[in-house]
Amino acid sequence: MTTLEKIVSLTKRRGFVFPGSEIYGGIGGIYDLGPLGVELAGNIKTAWWENIVRKRDNIVGLDSSILMNQKVWQTSGHVESFADPLTECKNCHLRFREDILPKDKKCPNCGKNNWTKPQMFNLMFKTHIGPVEDKASETYLRPETAQGIFVNFRNVVDTMRVKLPFGIAQIGKGFRNEITTGNFLFRVREFEMMELEYFIFKDQSEKDFDYWQKERMNWFISLGIKKQNLRFREHKETERAHYATRSVDIEYNWPFMEWGELEGIANRTDFDLTAHAKASGQDLSYFDEEKGKKMVPYVIEPSVGVGRAMTAFLIDAYHEEKDRIVLKLHPKLAPVKIAVFPLLANKPDLVKKARSIYQLLTTNYQLLPVAWDDRGNIGKRYYAQDEIGTPFCITIDFQTLEDDTVTIRDRDTTKQERVKIDKLAKTLEEKFS
Numbered sequence: 001m002t003t004l005e006k007i008v009s010l011t012k013r014r015g016f017v018f019p020g021s022e023i024y025g026g027i028g029g030i031y032d033l034g035p036l037g038v039e040l041a042g043n044i045k046t047a048w049w050e051n052i053v054r055k056r057d058n059i060v061g062l063d064s065s066i067l068m069n070q071k072v073w074q075t076s077g078h079v080e081s082f083a084d085p086l087t088e089c090k091n092c093h094l095r096f097r098e099d100i101l102p103k104d105k106k107c108p109n110c111g112k113n114n115w116t117k118p119q120m121f122n123l124m125f126k127t128h129i130g131p132v133e134d135k136a137s138e139t140y141l142r143p144e145t146a147q148g149i150f151v152n153f154r155n156v157v158d159t160m161r162v163k164l165p166f167g168i169a170q171i172g173k174g175f176r177n178e179i180t181t182g183n184f185l186f187r188v189r190e191f192e193m194m195e196l197e198y199f200i201f202k203d204q205s206e207k208d209f210d211y212w213q214k215e216r217m218n219w220f221i222s223l224g225i226k227k228q229n230l231r232f233r234e235h236k237e238t239e240r241a242h243y244a245t246r247s248v249d250i251e252y253n254w255p256f257m258e259w260g261e262l263e264g265i266a267n268r269t270d271f272d273l274t275a276h277a278k279a280s281g282q283d284l285s286y287f288d289e290e291k292g293k294k295m296v297p298y299v300i301e302p303s304v305g306v307g308r309a310m311t312a313f314l315i316d317a318y319h320e321e322k323d324r325i326v327l328k329l330h331p332k333l334a335p336v337k338i339a340v341f342p343l344l345a346n347k348p349d350l351v352k353k354a355r356s357i358y359q360l361l362t363t364n365y366q367l368l369p370v371a372w373d374d375r376g377n378i379g380k381r382y383y384a385q386d387e388i389g390t391p392f393c394i395t396i397d398f399q400t401l402e403d404d405t406v407t408i409r410d411r412d413t414t415k416q417e418r419v420k421i422d423k424l425a426k427t428l429e430e431k432f433s
């Protein structure tokens, strides 16, 4: 059975994810991405960006700052409402988020059921801009990237000749001082978000909401997550964020909780643009040429954390077989695409030939990164590559020296085929396409 502990252990020993500040005992809810984690996260972000921005002619990208004028957060309602209910166990004095306590309301630490009255706790990290620490210099690390999109709405409309419906997409860090962190990258305090604000005509809200629900669900499935592990869940009115009139989560069947949010899709209406226009005195409307008048668009927002998505991709790809553990990651997401091995490390002819093939493949951008491994025996090398999800391993053996062929081993079937070196790059390209 796939457990989170197995994923945490694999990702630590294979260099995907390390606890933050580990040599000092760590820091709650903060993780660092290791060499393979940065590749995997990068591939997830690229796949999202390609699907959302590059393949569509009505969505553009943005990269706004983490720090923003404090007025942004006052106006957006985050200072007032971006809070979770906090309760303290009267027995052990640990604090928890009241709305996600276990069903029996027993303290996850000491097992007692004796809580203080919940109080709302704001999740934004506060900081100061400049050398004076007073109210006027106060601001927050952004808890979502969306506000950077709303405050740049005018800039994008004026520079990009966009026509409604159109979207602005952004990938960037978000910070939330979560009361209870845990379940690995599922709930952390610093994380990357991939957010799209899709601006629409109000009367198209339902249609566009449905469209994005399907698009986002299909994205996860197209990258290998099994259909049966995904579902939609409509939020009840009491659950929705202060800005939303409708919210649907794409939920994943996590091993540590039955179903839980993977991605949120919300109808944020014209709440943010209207509030910022009023507070800033700037015109954040859109000129509807057909109707010949100004209007403030509604917005549909699909929003997902890179780390939360990465956790789902890893869990879904994790397989234990008779004599190996294998991450059956989609080739697009795999942190290493190909590994090249000389059959034996102590045969200079083999090593030289293998090096030339490694060089050949590293000139092909599509196939990068290519790993080189000449340690231990071939079985161990396959085992190591299976654990990190490398789709193909190329072995250079004695036959290579005779007929210029190599073997390609398929990660999922473990089957090997022999291919002429001059056809190798093309064959691999086809396998990845």
Ligand code: ATP
Binding pocket: 176, 178, 185, 186, 187, 188, 189, 191, 193, 261, 262, 263, 264, 303, 304, 305, 306, 307, 308, 309
């Ligand atoms: P939750 O109910 O789980 O606290 P939320 O409803 O506050 O989440 P949203 O504001 O909808 O979350 O955030 C959008 C997405 O960002 C989530 O679907 C999730 O993928 C990611 N996300 C939110 N909070 C965290 C976190 N603390 N750690 C990691 N990812 C997060």
